Amino acid sequence: MARIAAGLESAFARRGFAVPSVEDLRDAAGVSLRTLYKYAPSRDRMVRIALEHRHRRYLDHVFSDLPMGHEAALDALFERIGLWMERETSHGCLFHAAVAANPDDNELKALLERHKSEVAERAAGATGLSGRKIELMQVIEGLTQSWPLYRERATTGARHLGAALRRAEVPGPFDARTSSPSLT
Template identity: 65%
Template sequence: MTAIETRIAAGLERAFAEKGFAEPNVEALRDAAGVSLRTLYKYAPSRDAMIRTALEHRHRRYIAHMFDDLPEATDLALSAIVERIADWMKQKAAHGCLFHAAVAAAPHDRDLRALLQRHKSEVARRAAEATGLAERETDLMLIIEGLTQSWPLLGDAAVESARRLGLGLRSAA
């Protein structure tokens, strides 16, 4: 991505994360992106494209946050992943998953559903690879999703539960 594309994507992501998908109008999105309306439409020619641009940016940032420089020891990787999810939720997603929020705002949008599926599948696959639990990818997805979805209600209690479930999964494997 070019610097301008990154700036637009980051601004759009921030606007949707803070205000949801219904509230910000195009002018607010333009202001968040820090560009002219013409430039915004050049890189994201519709509101749907703006949402997808924001979510693609979010996906790249989340993947980097979760999986860059994980411990090589698979027994330490799962604990690190849980801690990184907790950190992400505290700092960037106190209201829950932005991908689920996007689909909730447009439940019949097949492209958004596909983006949600791709994001969640990649997270689960990478977690399974990093932890050496390839045969338990679905179990890992449930732990990760359980943590991200319950964080707004349970906070640190959700993190503790995810840690226990991770230890149980590791010992069962």
């Protein structure tokens, strides 16, 4: 099953969600059509299998063995995301692309939300920015979405914004400095 999931993920990452035919997906998975349909009886299921596989790989790549210390973890986080973008998906986030390709699919939307929520929780915990989780996620999303245009400069920009968050120079929405209740 892991080989099928990896092949499907690779095919969708390279060619998008509309272009690959079932035969292309079968070839990418390296199995017969019968075997592919045994584990993924529909194209929708193939997309979900690919995204679940990607979710696990992304979390492992970004969060495994982060350095100790919040500042070092923050820098490593942005560097790893930049490296992921360079090696894995230079066109932007595959989860967002899946929802854009099928905007009425509530299961895909839920998968996107679960992925982003887990990334936000782990990133905030690793960097000591639990009170700035929304802002941290905005920086991460900005890095992911701007990578195709700016490449390494996007990573550098994210590191600068992350450092500003660490120094608390960037007031959060509705934080104590604005006299409004915090959302975090």
